[in-house]
Amino acid sequence: MAVVASAPGKVLMTGGYLVLEKPNAGLVLSTNARFYAIVKPIYEEIKPDSWAWSWTDVKLTSPQLLRESIYKLSLKNQSLQSVSPSQSRNPFVERAVEYCVAAASAKFVDKDNKNALHRLLLQGLDITILGCNEFYSYRSQIEARGLPLTSESLASLPPFSSITFNDEESLGKNCKPEVAKTGLGSSAAMTAAVVAALLNYLGVVNLSLLTGDQEQRGSADLDLVHIIAQSAHCIAQGKVGSGFDVSSAVYGSQRYVRFSPEVLSSAQAAKNGIPIEEVIVDILNQKWDHERTKFSLPPLMTLVLGEPGVGGSSTPSMVGAVKKWQKSDPQRSLDTWKKLSEGNSELETQLNTLSKLAAEHWDAYKYIINSCCKLTSEKWIHQATEPNQQAIIKALLGARNAMLQIRHHMRLMGEAAGVPIEPDSQTKLLDATMNMEGVLLAGVPGAGGFDAVFAVTLGDSTSNVIKSWSSLDILALLVREDPRGVALESGDPRTNAITSAVSSVHI
Known part of the structure; x- marks a missing residue:
């Protein structure tokens, strides 16, 4: 059964630069631009000899970039090995997979749960990521189509349009092609969506409890999604940032004060060969001291x-x-x-x-x-x-x-x-x-x-x-404030036409 989760992009209204240091706060609004992650098994049933395997398959598909990456995941130490060409790597999703599997492994102590997790992992992990058009700049496509530079022209593009690259090769520089982005925090929203979908799929959290009063119900599950997403995002980025983008992707609009960077010291030291599961146990036991207070724009x-x-x-x-x-x-x-x-x-x-x-x-x-x-x-x-x-x-x-x-x-x-x-x-x-x-x-x-x-x-x-x-x-852009954080979705956003919500924004 596929699990689909989504997380919002953000706009940091105040706190630029200052939010990097405690106790400065940032006001961050989450938006209706969302990243989606779909997680399902690669294989419908487990092959009889698979119990002896010490690895399983992971497939990552990014339709907007026309990319597919294949990995082997070690069931013994939760590490991912890419078997695809290196240019299609996605460090954010790679860390998210390793950390989610390690968290599941650490959380499930009794034998039945461990066996169920093992069985689920042996079916492989098929992950698809999709970002709303609002994360990317489609100005050049609109101009190429001879359309006016208006919100209506943006709304006329198909949902999850493929992203054209800014071609640096033509300039004689052999650079990695870069996607033109709008600055809504796509890597944080993507990481949060993947972590939420994976942890839910593996049975570590139950995000269906989030309907209704989010604060009371499922808040421990949200906190777990936040810690894993924050860790995966920082390590993939190669530095411990302020984390406001991941926090708003998980919890929605808020007033945010950063966590102490020391909570991630074991993850940063993990390059020295400490097993991932040990690192995750340490991260989960740390005192995460970030502060968030409800905040959103006044009415009208x-x-x-x-x-x-x-x-x-x-x-x-x-x-x-x-x-x-x-x-x-x-x-x-x-x-x-x-x-x-x-x-x-x-x-x-x-x-x-x-x-x-x-x-x-x-x-x-x-x-x-x-x-x-x-x-x-x-x-x-x-x-x-x-x-x-x-x-x-x-x-x-x-x-x-x-x-x-x-x-x-x-x-x-x-x-x-x-x-x-x-x-x-x-x-x-x-x-x-x-x-x-x-x-x-x-x-x-x-x-x-x-x-x-x-x-x-x-x-x-x-x-x-x-x-x-x-x-x-x-x-x-067709971006508006939407104070919601991560959420489970009822199905594949491409068939659900969830973007009708974005397209129907009052222009």
Whole structure:
């Protein structure tokens, strides 16, 4: 029986760079762009002689990249050996498979469970991964088809379209072809989906309990998915990042403070030949001290993303440059971080205030949002006639000012570190966007650079922003906030037309 799990992509609204260090928080929104993993047996029944085998088969298919990789999995020490050409390797899925099988092996102590796991593994693991179109840039396909650069053109592409490569060979460089991405965290969403599907398939967790109140039911299972996905993702990446992308892929929208990197020291040392199962037992026994608090956008606000068409940026190299600057100019960098931290806290406070005001004074809140969505921000102040309305306007303008402060210090940090955190072209675009009617704020998510920009719009103003972006050659993506984390799906997304949810986003 196939198990299908999905996990969302993310937008880091605040906390770029700072979220790498405790106790700085990041506000991260999960989105309706999801990665899917389908896990089923390769063989329907076990061959009679297979009990003597010490290995089993693993097949990984990525239809969008037209790739298939074959592996042998050692049943003795859970390690994967590739039997495919090396260019089709996927380290994220490879680590996910090893760690999930090791976790199952460690969790099942009695003989019956161990035998059932052994039988299941002998049937082989057939894994298929699929990412929503929103993770990738299809600008060149839209242009090649002679279609306008609009959300409608994006929506007309078939779900899970194949991803064309940026061909570096033609430039005389023998580089590995890179997929143009939109910066939604595809590797984290993919890893979380694969881990969730595998752990569920192997019987280690039961994610069907997640319907209803997620916090109470199945939360221990979610925590296990998070720890395994976080570990696999860090080790595959070759460094211990902040982990906000994996956390939001597992739990959904949240306020996040990172875990202590030491919890993964045994996994990092595993290269020295410590058995994978021992490493996993150690990781599961560690004190995972990350913090996450519920957070999502206040009501009647919409997250919109626009792709400027300059291609994504390399987060690791930008982070490296910022860290180097921190070492070389500790006093100035400390000052910048303090101001950024203040701006981030202020934005969080104002958004939480707006959510609270919406809950307590819904009519006043709705009236103000619907009035302000037709006006530029300097005219908002004139919309309030009574105290509740004034409090709402004050929080809206407070959120805007906090965002302007964050952007200012991010730009200064980029200039000092010599990396384009908010490049001039993005500054012009963001300024123009923040001056549009009904726009609360706009920014470059995460580490910044040339990835898609985001805006938060009020009420019905989204369609006007999308039209204005289109005239500036900015392609509005079909991405919206969806606060859900990992979930089990009822079937193969290609036959379920789950993307109808994305396609029917109100354009």
